[in-house]
Structures are given as C-alpha cells and as structure tokens.
Amino acid sequence: MAIDHGHTRGGTADRRHRLPAGLRAPLEARTWRELLYFLLGLPVAVTAFAFAVTMTSLGAGLLITFLGVPVLAAALAGARGLGALERARARALLRLDVADPEPVRPRSKDGRGGAMAWVGALLKSGTSWRHLLYALVYFPWALFAFVVSVVLWSVGWSLFLYPAYEWVFPEFVGGSGLQLYGDADGYAVYLDGPVKTVLTCAVGLVLVLVTPWVLRGMAQVDRLLVSGLLGPSRLAARVWELEEDRGVVVDTAAADLRRIERDLHDGAQARLVALAMDLGLAKEKLLEDPEAAAKMVDEAHGEVKLALQELRDLARGIHPAILTDRGLDAALSALAARCTVPVSTEVDLAERPAPAIEGIAYFTVSELLQNISKHSGARTARVDVWRSADRLMLQVWDDGQGGASTAAGSGLAGLAERLGSVDGLLVADSPAGGPTAVTAELPWRGPME
Template identity: 70%
Template structure:
C-alpha cells in the first residue's frame, strides 16, 4: 500500500481512483468450471477496439461540436472587441469592451464544462473578479475597471481567437479521416449501388473519357476495405493527438494562472502553519499545566509542611524534604523533555546528525542513523521540521510497528533534503484520514515538502520525506 502526498504538477501524485475509462483491452477470460472448454485467454488488441470505445466517440463529439461553437464565439468576440476598440475615443468603447471580455469569461466556463464532460479534463475555475471602487463599494465603473484589468479576461479572449483556426483545422481533418475510413471500410456493403443505379462498375478511382478505372472486382474491393480498416484504426489516435492541443489550450488559457495558484497554495499552507502552531501551543500549555506546574505546586505544599514539622519532628521533616528533592528531579526532567519537544539545543548547536542520534538512543528498538549532508546545513526551519518528522516516526516505530530494528537516513539531492525511516515491523501504516501520519504530511506540505508512505501488510515500512533545502 503506497500513499503519496504532494503538489500536483510539481512532484506528481499517485492516484488510486478508477476513472471509469475502458482500458482498450478485453482479456476474454471465462469460468472454465461453469462453461467448460480450455479456458484459454483471448485478447483483443487495443487498436482494434479503440474506434468503438466511448473515449473515442467523446473526443470525436468534442471536435465536431467545437467547430460551430468556435465560429459563433469568434464572430461575437471579434465584433465586440473591434467595436469596443474603435469606440475607445469615446466613453462608449469602455463598456462595450468590458462586456465583450466578460462574455469571454462566460465562454470559458462553457469550454471548461465541455472539456470536463467530453475529454475528462479537470481545470479549476480561475480567480474571480475583485471588484472594489475607490470608496470601497462595488459599482458599475468598478466592475468595468476590474474586467479590463483582469488578465484572466484577456486570456479568455485570446483563447477564443486562437481556438477558432485550430477548431476549423481539427474539424476538417477529423471529419475527412473519419468519413474516408468508414466509407472505404464499408465499401463491400454498398458498392452494388454503382452498377445498379450509376451505370458503372464501381467507385471511380481516376481516369478520363478514354481511360476509366473503377474499383469493381473482388481484389480491388478487398484492398479498398483493407485500406479503410487501417484508416479507421488510425482515426482515434489522430483525433486524440488533435484534442491534446485542445487540452493544452484549455489548461493554459482558461485555468487559473500560476501566480493565482501559488497564492491559493500559500494561503492554504499558511492556514496549516497557523493551526499547527496553535496546536503546539495548546500542547505545551497542557504539558506545563498537567505536568511540571502540578509537580511544583505539590512541591511547594510539601516544603511548607516540612517547614512546620521541622521543629516538632525533625526526622519526619527530613523525610519530607527528601521526597521533595525527588519531586524536584522529576519536575526538572519533565521541563527538559518539554524544552526538547519545543526545539532541542543539540539541534541548534550540533545539527541533525547529533540531534537524530539522541532521538534514536531513546527509541525502544535499535536504530541505525546515517546523515550525509556534507559541511552545509539546511535552513533552521527545515532542520527543525526534519528533526520532528524523524522523532514522530520513531515514536510510531516504538509504539505501533512491532519492529526489531529501524534505520534513519538523511541526505541531500540538489536543493532538496531527503529523510527516510525504515523499520522491519508488521506494516499496514496508513497516512490517510485523521492519522498522525496525515498530520505529518500536512506539516510537510506547508513548506513545499511531500511524504511518501510505503507500508504493505507484513512489512517492512518505508517512510520518505522530501523537504526544500531552504525555506
């Protein structure tokens, strides 16, 4: 079982969901006990079934429907932009131009829905208009200004202008190839029309008044159908290549910009960081209140009682002071553990190698630690996240894995810090849902890191964290 967390488009993501698409291959396997026979597996190549697959017909419908839509959108957009640009010498050009750009945004929503339904292309909606006037209110003038300033609006207009010639080209190529392929493939079924109603032997290949060549004998009819079969089998791949360009246009011009996507990502990461910091503060407050603070209160009460007993019964007072001394040691140890949980001093002074070795020494199983970072050190924030990642993973090894040994490896690959923790336990670790590994993955994502968990049932468990070298 492998689960990966990361940013789409940058590191990739493993998707285990079934998309409902036919994989283009029929294995022909049947139950030998129920139906008898040899049970041999028969397979149809993907190229043979692709012309009849649902994906091909959806892509074909996308191309054929795109031609009339692109013509209508192109005419409307060019008209509105031309009239608006021509009227810019007057005030009327501004509302006309803004209305044309706003209509282009609406056309973009239609194209995204069409690509989603027929091509299976998921493109997020771009950032909405931020309409705000000088007085803080959203009026008509503020709306027109927001439309004209929006790069999304101009990208949508550019899509309409660029997509029109491409839609015409892809429509002509697709329709020609599809009609020629199926016409030639089915020629043996309808060639009798020519001698019966046309007064000639078959489809005329070439010729003039003196020399005419017709496809009328069995050999020529067979060759025609064979060529038609090849063209028909090639048609889905030609259509797919054409729709690939449409995918790029829709994704590049109708989706959110890279800057907007990055802003949304940073806002999400900021929320994760704030939530994590608040959770850490609550944990520290709880540990202080329930641990060291409670012990210090009890210690003050014991010392007060010992002070009262000092004159009456010095022996009892000495015993109470001795018990208070033990409480002081326990409270100091709890404070050290709490300080280590906030940020260990050894990490600041000596780096990851010494800090991780200290963590490994407290693990319930033997742990081998190998850190190869050279003479340089990552950013302090990244160093701290790597330390707490290993610390939490080793706690999981001690509590849940049932392992006999574990290893921690840390190394650098260009501008990335790699951390890997491996144990020989029972496996079955899951980073989904509300588990601790899911929270750890969110903390890494907040700094553009990823967490990969490979933990099949029966083990071993391999957890790899990738972090930027600099925050």
C-alpha cells in the first residue's frame, strides 16, 4: 500500500509539474509571496527611513549635550527592532531563515548592568549599526522594487485580460483602434477588432510571464540585504561556534577523566590493594609455612602481571606510545590486530598531521572498530586514511548488518560531536542489511593553528 500511495503522489506531482516552469511561474505561490513582500516593503521602508534619519539627526545634533548619546542609542535599539520585524517578514514571504544576531550584553565597569551600560553596549555593537544602515539603504531599493513590481504586474495583467474589459466595457475600450502611420505619402494602417485584441493580449502575456522572474531577481537583492545586514556577523557566529565547541571539549575531557578514574578504581587500584594484602599474609606465613607463603607470592606475581597489563591498556587509552613514536599507520595496524573482526588498513599519508588531530583520528577509528566488534556482526572490515587538500580523511567500512546512524541518541552521535568540536565531520552510510561506511573528516592542522 505504501508503494501504491507513493506512486500516486509521484504521478500527481508529475502531472502537476508537466507545465513548463516559465508558464507555471505567474501562478505559483512563491511569486505571490514575493509580490506581497514588495508591496509591504514600501510602507516599512518609509517608516524605518523616517525613524532612522530623524533619530540619527536629532542624536547628532544633541551630542553637545548629555542627551545626544541616549538618543543615538534609542535609534540603534529601534533599528534592531526593525531588524527583528524584517527577519520575520523575510522568513514568512521569502522563505529566508536568518538567525538572530548576538544580543546586546550591557556590562558596567563593576560587572553590573545598568542604563548607561546598556547605552554603551548599543553604541559599541557593530550589529546595531548595521541594522541602522539597513534602515537607511533599504528605502531607495524598496521604492524601486515597489514601483517595478506594481507597474509590471498591473500593466501585464491589464493587457493580458484586455478581451474581458472589451467585452464588459465596450464603450471604454472600443473605438478607432491602433493607428500606425506609414510613409510620407500619407499611407496609414488602422488596426481594430481581433488584430488589436490579439496584439494587446500578446504584449500582456509576455509581461505576465516575465514579471515573476523579475520579482525573483529583485528578491535575491532583498535576501542579500537581510542576510548581510540583519544577520549575525561571521565573527560573532564563529565566536558562538567556538563557545559551543569549547563546551563539548570540556564535557568530553570531564567524561574521559571520569572514565580513567573509574578504570583505575575498579581495575588496577583494586588489584593492587588485593596484592598488598596477599603480600602481607605471605610475609606473616614466611617463617611458619614457607610453602604456603611461596604459593601466595606466586599468586601475587600473577596479580602484578594483570595489574601491569591493565595499566598498559589504560595508558594506551589515554595516548598510545606507538602513535607518538610511529604515527597513524603503525597505530591503526595495532588496533586492527586487536579487533575481533579481520580488518585491513591502508594509510596513505606523506607526512603526519598535527598531534592533536592524529590522536583524534586514532580514537575515532578505535571507537568505530569497537562498534564493529560489538554490534555489526561483520565478517570483514577495512580502514582507509588519506589526505585531501588541508583535510585528513578516514573511512571505516564493514560488511555487517548496517543500521548505524549519527542521529541524536545513537552511539555515533557523541563521536560526531567530538569531531565537530575541532571543525570535523562524521557521516554514516549504513542502510539496513549493510554494508556500513563511516567517513570522518578532520582539519589537517587543527582549527586553532
């Protein structure tokens, strides 16, 4: 049933779009939304321009007094309010989703907010000045777009619907027709009746078909104005991104410290405590029962080996020595040898990436191979690592049952967040039934280098 319904919907869509785009455009919802955007733009632009010019001029004129600065701050605050309105209007009519810019954060010298701190923050905010600039430059453009859209739309449809006017109001549109003057001998041609109607409709049809594309071109200018002047600055967006990444890094480091503490407490530490107790008992029995003491020392020796192995595994989990000494090729080969699934590795790197990136790549492959061992049911796997421009690329492939996902709540979501904290990317291609290919992309030198 699902396939039949999908086919029906697809067939309907095909029939709906069988008409060429040029003929569909005048009746599409997008065209009407953009026309409404331009019609509403002029009153908004007039109001914003009047407010910006009045408040800016008044504030500049009052700078010789203490009132000038607050008035300029009020102008900037009003411009930011206009920006919120324009982002909402662009979102609704142009389908342009522009993120809100960074908020004003007033702080006085003593760390507290206040009226003067708010005024100072507004005046120092580049985003606020960009909003004010938008209020000034948008007016001439909105006037131009309004005139062009109204003239093209009204003239085009009026000419195209000329036969309807001629039929409803014959006394107004009838008459002598269209007169075309000829040469100097006085030759003239009069067009009336069907010829005049056809020519008028043809011109109107051309304008009706051209108008939507003119509107779309002008709408692109509006999109650039809104996104360039009313959105967050690239620097601010980058700062926000780094703040989020810092939070992810801090959370990851805290989780790693908790894991190391738990492994030490539950593993090597408990084993060493038991070892100390066994050696203490062996020391007491050394004179009374040498054979029992020797047996206890032998058991303690085995515990020492196990504790050393656990400490080596723990140290390898922090940063493996083979990675530091010999690089990714040898370290990933060692990882593949410990995997329960046969894994082939191929590392094509002429030089080594930054140590931090190298470590992240190692632990990414380690976690992916652990997932293969535990969940995939695969028979074979493959690890490929190569460099593409200034990016380190790695892919882990297996022929297991598939179904892996980087969606929130999945096992790969946390790994994707860790890679994102260093401007990396994780993509999983894992259809049900397999195979699975997880591709990771990392900067070659790290985001801060």
